[in-house]
Amino acid sequence: MKISARNVIEGKVLEVHKGATTSHVRIDIGGAVITSSITNEAVDELGLKVGQTAYAVIKASDVMVGV
Structure with missing residues (x-):
């Protein structure tokens, strides 16, 4: 998979x-x-499907941070 997004996070589908x-x-x-x-x-x-590997691909012009 080739994409332009810089934030690709691997995980498991819950x-x-x-x-x-x-x-x-x-x-x-x-x-x-x-x-x-x-x-x-x-x-x-x-x-x-639940349990399979998937990727969260995050592409945004703004990222908000709160505390």
Whole structure:
């Protein structure tokens, strides 16, 4: 996989929760969890299943930090 995004984080799929049109995919990245909202169609095309390796790809012009 070649992509332009600089932030690619490997993890394991913890949960795929399908809604009417959108799924929430939770990925364990080694103690922290990233949740992504993607289409149900994307979940099906990627064949996402709990326990499999997946990558959180983060590309944004702004990253907010709070304390």
